[in-house]
Amino acid sequence: SSPSPVGASSSSSTFSTSGRGSVRTKRLVNGWSAAGAGAGASRTSPVLPPPDLVSSRKVSPRFAGKLSPLGEGSKKLPQALIIGVKKGGTRALLEFLRVHPDIRAVGAEPHFFDRNYENGLEWYRELMPKTLEGQITMEKTPSYFVTREAPARISAMSRDTKLIVVVRDPVTRAISDYTQTLSKKPDIPSFESLTFKNRTTGLIDTSWSAIQIGIYAKHLDNWLQYFPMDQILFVSGERLISDPAGELGRVQDFLGLKRIITDKHFYFNQTKGFPCLKKAEGSSKPHCLGKTKGRTHPNIDPEVVQRLRDFYRPFNLKFYQMTGRFFGWDD
Numbered sequence: 001s002s003p004s005p006v007g008a009s010s011s012s013s014t015f016s017t018s019g020r021g022s023v024r025t026k027r028l029v030n031g032w033s034a035a036g037a038g039a040g041a042s043r044t045s046p047v048l049p050p051p052d053l054v055s056s057r058k059v060s061p062r063f064a065g066k067l068s069p070l071g072e073g074s075k076k077l078p079q080a081l082i083i084g085v086k087k088g089g090t091r092a093l094l095e096f097l098r099v100h101p102d103i104r105a106v107g108a109e110p111h112f113f114d115r116n117y118e119n120g121l122e123w124y125r126e127l128m129p130k131t132l133e134g135q136i137t138m139e140k141t142p143s144y145f146v147t148r149e150a151p152a153r154i155s156a157m158s159r160d161t162k163l164i165v166v167v168r169d170p171v172t173r174a175i176s177d178y179t180q181t182l183s184k185k186p187d188i189p190s191f192e193s194l195t196f197k198n199r200t201t202g203l204i205d206t207s208w209s210a211i212q213i214g215i216y217a218k219h220l221d222n223w224l225q226y227f228p229m230d231q232i233l234f235v236s237g238e239r240l241i242s243d244p245a246g247e248l249g250r251v252q253d254f255l256g257l258k259r260i261i262t263d264k265h266f267y268f269n270q271t272k273g274f275p276c277l278k279k280a281e282g283s284s285k286p287h288c289l290g291k292t293k294g295r296t297h298p299n300i301d302p303e304v305v306q307r308l309r310d311f312y313r314p315f316n317l318k319f320y321q322m323t324g325r326f327f328g329w330d331d
C-alpha cells in the first residue's frame with residue numbers, strides 16, 4: 001500500500017532516488033507512490049551527502065569513542081527519530097542535538113517511512129552518517145507524526161526506536177504552515193477562508209492539513225498502538241525558543257546521553273529573534289537557522305484565531321492528559 005500522509009512536510013531538502021532536478025526527483029518531492037516508480041527504479045543510488053574522505057581506514061585507537069574526522073565507523077539504522085511535528089521547531093532541535101559528540105544525524109529529511117518506504121531498509125541505512133560505537137544515529141522527518149503507516153513501519157525496523165516529537169501551539173503551528181505555503185504559492189486563498197468549510201456556520205475544515213496536523217491527541221493515539229509512552233518524548237516548541245538548554249537537557253536524558261549541551265552553547269541573537277548556537281557542529285563560528293526558519297506571519301483575523309482556539313482546546317486538554325505534560329497553549 002502507498003503511504004498516506006495526512007499532511008506532507010515540505011522543507012528545504014529531501015532525499016530522492018535519482019539525480020537533482022530529474023522528473024523522478026520532482027515526482028518524489030511532490031509525493032511519491034509505489035505506482036510512480038518501479039521497484040527496480042527505487043533501488044538506484046540515493047543522492048548522498050559528500051562521500052567520506054577516507055572510508056577504507058580502520059578505526060584508529062586515537063579516535064575510539066570520539067568523533068572521527070576520517071570518516072571511520074559504520075552506517076547504522078537510526079536508534080532515535082524526530083518524527084514531528086511540521087513547523088514545531090524540528091530543525092532547531094536537530095541542529096542543536098548535532099552539537100553532541102555522541103549524536104550523528106542526517107541533514108536532509110529522508111522521508112523514508114512515508115514517501116520512500118518501498119526503497120527498503122538498506123537504502124535508508126545508506127543515507128546515514130558513519131558512527132562509532134556508542135554514538136546515536138538520528139534523522140528528522142516531521143511528516144512521520146501524521147503518517148498512518150509510520151508507527152508500524154518504525155516498529156518493524158526496531159521496537160526500541162526512541163521517538164521525539166516537538167509540539168507547538170496548534171494555532172500558531174497552522175499559521176506557520178500556511179506562511180510556508182504562501183511563501184511558495186503567493187496566490188493561494190487567505191488563511192481565514194481556508195480555515196472554514198462554512199464561515200457563516202463556523203464549521204472548521206479539518207481536512208485542511210494545516211488544521212489536521214494540530215489535532216495531536218488523535219495522531220498520538222495511532223503511535224500508542226505500537227509504542228509505549230515512555231519511548232516517546234515531547235519537546236515544547238515554545239520552550240525550545242525560550243529555554244533551549246532546558247529542553248535539550250530533557251532530550252539528552254531521554255537519549256541516555258551525558259548533558260553536554262548546556263546554556264553555554266547558546267546565545268540569543270537579537271536580529272534573528274531566536275536562540276542560536278555559539279558554535280555549530282564541526283565549526284567554530286556562531287550559527288543561526290536560515291531565513292526560512294522564523295518567518296514573519298501574516299496578521300490573521302482575531303475572531304478566526306479565537307474560533308481555532310475553541311476548536312483545539314478539547315484536543316489540547318486530551319493531549320496534556322495523554323502526555324502528562326501541560327503545554328499551556330490555552331491560557
Ligand SMILES: Nc1ncnc2c1ncn2[C@@H]1O[C@H](COP(=O)(O)OS(=O)(=O)O)[C@@H](OP(=O)(O)O)[C@H]1O
Binds near residue numbers: 012091241289292
Ligand atoms: N532557534 C530557532 N531559530 C529559528 N527558528 C526556530 C528556532 N527554534 C524554533 N524555531 C521555530 O521553528 C519553526 C520551523 O519548524 P520546523 O523546523 O519544524 O519546520 S519544518 O517542518 O521542518 O519545515 C519556525 O517557525 P516560523 O517562526 O513559523 O518560521 C520557528 O518558529
